[in-house]
Amino acid sequence: xxxxxxxxxxxxxxxxxxxxxxxxxxxxxxxxxxxxxxxxxxxxxxxxxxxxxxxxxxxxxxxxxxxxxxxxxxxxxxxxxxxxxxxxxxxxxxxxxxxxxxxxxxxxxxxxxxxxxxxxxxxxxxxxxxxxxxxxxxxxxxxxxxxxxxxxxxxxxxxxxxxxxxxxxxxxxxxxxxxxxxxxxxxxxxxxxxxxxxxxxxxxxxxxxxxxxxxxxxxxxxxxxxxxxxxxxxxxxxxxxxxxxxxxxxxxxxxxxxxxxxxxxxxxxxxxxxxxxxxxxxxxxxxxxxxxx
Amino acid sequence: xxxxxxxxxxxxxxxxxxxxxxxxxxxxxxxxxxxxxxxxxxxxxxxxxxxxxxxxxxxxxxxxxxxxxxxxxxxxxxxxxxxxxxxxxxxxxxxxxxxxxxxxxxxxxxxxxxxxxxxxxxxxxxxxxxxxxxxxxxxxxxxxxxxxxxxxxxxxxxxxxxxxxxxxxxxxxxxxxxxxxxxxxxxxxxxxxxxxxxxxxxxxxxxxxxxxxxxxxxxxxxxxxxxxxxxxxxxxxxxxxxxxxxxxxxxxxxxxxxxxx
Numbered sequence: 365x366x367x368x369x370x371x372x373x374x375x376x377x378x379x380x381x382x383x384x385x386x387x388x389x390x391x392x393x394x395x396x397x398x399x400x401x402x403x404x405x406x407x408x409x410x411x412x413x414x415x416x417x418x419x420x421x422x423x424x425x426x427x428x429x430x431x432x433x434x435x436x437x438x439x440x441x442x443x444x445x446x447x448x449x450x451x452x453x454x455x456x457x458x459x460x461x462x463x464x465x466x467x468x469x470x471x472x473x474x475x476x477x478x479x480x481x482x483x484x485x486x487x488x489x490x491x492x493x494x495x496x497x498x499x500x501x502x503x504x505x506x507x508x509x510x511x512x513x514x515x516x517x518x519x520x521x522x523x524x525x526x527x528x529x530x531x532x533x534x535x536x537x538x539x540x541x542x543x544x545x546x547x548x549x550x551x552x553x554x555x556x557x558x559x560x561x562x563x564x565x566x567x568x569x570x571x572x573x574x575x576x577x578x579x580x581x582x583x584x585x586x587x588x589x590x591x592x593x594x595x596x597x598x599x600x601x602x603x604x605x606x607x608x609x610x611x612x613x614x615x616x617x618x619x620x621x622x623x624x625x626x627x628x629x630x631x632x633x634x635x636x637x638x639x640x641x642x643x644x645x646x647x648x649x650x651x652x653x654x655x656x657x
Numbered sequence: 658x659x660x661x662x663x664x665x666x667x668x669x670x671x672x673x674x675x676x677x678x679x680x681x682x683x684x685x686x687x688x689x690x691x692x693x694x695x696x697x698x699x700x701x702x703x704x705x706x707x708x709x710x711x712x713x714x715x716x717x718x719x720x721x722x723x724x725x726x727x728x729x730x731x732x733x734x735x736x737x738x739x740x741x742x743x744x745x746x747x748x749x750x751x752x753x754x755x756x757x758x759x760x761x762x763x764x765x766x767x768x769x770x771x772x773x774x775x776x777x778x779x780x781x782x783x784x785x786x787x788x789x790x791x792x793x794x795x796x797x798x799x800x801x802x803x804x805x806x807x808x809x810x811x812x813x814x815x816x817x818x819x820x821x822x823x824x825x826x827x828x829x830x831x832x833x834x835x836x837x838x839x840x841x842x843x844x845x846x847x848x849x850x851x852x853x854x855x856x857x858x859x860x861x862x863x864x865x866x867x868x869x870x871x872x873x874x875x876x877x878x879x880x881x882x883x884x885x886x887x888x889x890x891x892x893x894x895x896x897x898x899x900x901x902x903x904x905x906x907x908x909x910x911x912x913x914x915x916x917x918x
Contacts, residue, residue: 418916438768452760468659469765
């Protein structure tokens with residue numbers, strides 16, 4: 365069993381009238397790429413900011429490397445590379461100066477790594493931060509997070525603003541980091557990104573954790589996308605059985621997600637005079653939307 | 658020291674411009690104002706009858722002394738120093754929030770204690786440099802245009818400027834930790850200093866000592882310095898207490914507060 369790197373136990377953060385997060389509990393093991401998904405405003409950034417010691421929890425506990433996130437934020441940060449969702453860099457500094465500041469704060473000589481990462485991500489180190497586009501500012505953040513070669517990477521919406529080619533390079537870098545034993549915790553609302561990278565995923569809705577599964581489980585947990593077309597009209601409530609979701613039915617065709625006993629649905633389908641049938645694995649997007657129903 | 662170095666780099670131009678501007682102004686304005694009072698007759702009647710000088714703590718008798726006009730001018734430079742100090746103190750705390758850099762800095766291994774110390778050190782050094790520039794320029798202009806002034810009294814008057822700047826710097830730091838998302842630090846500083854100045858002028862006009870404790874401009878009265886050769890102890894102790902409270906509360910608060918991003 366791998367060592368636990370991140371542990372959340374009943375973590376709660378409330379902002380008075382505004383919703384924060386409520387009773388979030390999960391753990392992330394060493395070497396894992398863990399996805400944290402949910403729509404905007406679900407509480408992903410609040411959870412991450414609490415983990416980073418920026419926010420003090422109103423209940424529960426959060427720890428990284430066995431240390432309390434609020435109390436030992438500075439010690440924890442020595443081994444954590446953090447990429448915030450928003451660009452938060454000093455606009456008057458040049459990229460090289462900004463990254464040197466990061467290296468200085470971590471007490472590392474990051475010059476060679478800075479050069480290597482900047483080259484791979486096609487980042488111009490001589491430009492002023494304020495003059496950069498959103499995507500280039502994101503690249504500064506990625507290099508800044510990777511610069512100290514941390515044991516844990518926490519990335520909030522990391523690919524937001526990156527073009528597909530850079531996203532591909534970024535994914536490669538993350539896989540390499542994983543190969544070196546780095547634990548990666550990333551939040552996203554882009555499911556394809558999570559699908560490509562993550563081993564496990566936590567799903568957040570309205571500040572509450574509603575699902576925690578491995579990617580494999582999530583896809584193999586009985587969810588199937590079934591599309592049928594028939595020779596005769598399908599009765600209106602024909603698919604009104606437990607396990608059917610996201611039903612889209614027309615006169616002689618229907619499409620739905622099914623999660624349940626395979627024999628039940630097969631018996632049901634046998635009652636139809638089928639013209640065509642397609643049974644496939646639903647995309648994560650569809651499973652995710654199903655969670656939000 | 659890393660946080661201090663970058664904080665200094667960020668504020669150095671601002672500090673040096675203020676230091677140079679204040680030094681040049683006191684150097685140039687002092688001989689002009691001394692020229693206005695070559696004889697008491699040259700003073701505007703409005704000034705002499707309206708108690709104008711008394712509101713800044715300079716009696717007519719003191720005005721005719723070697724350091725009288727300097728004391729008068731110093732009162733106005735203390736307003737400028739107060740605005741500079743409070744703006745710098747506020748900005749060191751609010752800039753991270755308003756420029757959205759807090760999430761970067763506060764997630765680095767330096768920790769909140771070092772960040773606070775780095776910023777406070779930058780504030781203190783900024784105030785120190787401005788104070789030294791002001792003191793030297795004041796000394797130079799008086800030595801050139803009004804030689805033979807009492808040195809200790811001059812020193813106490815010139816230091817009043819730095820003490821006022823420090824007071825408002827600490828107040829800015831304190832207020833900045835309470836309201837880190839303040840997007841108008843210069844306006845806040847200007848208004849706070851103006852209100853404090855009005856409180857002192859009001860307390861002197863109506864002769865109410867209790868009210869005078871509410872404003873630092875009352876603590877370093879030039880007439881008292883001239884008469885007793887030092888600041889009033891009660892004010893000085895109150896001043897030190899307030900400055901310490903501002904620093905302590907802002908320190909404690911900056912360790913515990915949620916970082917607004």
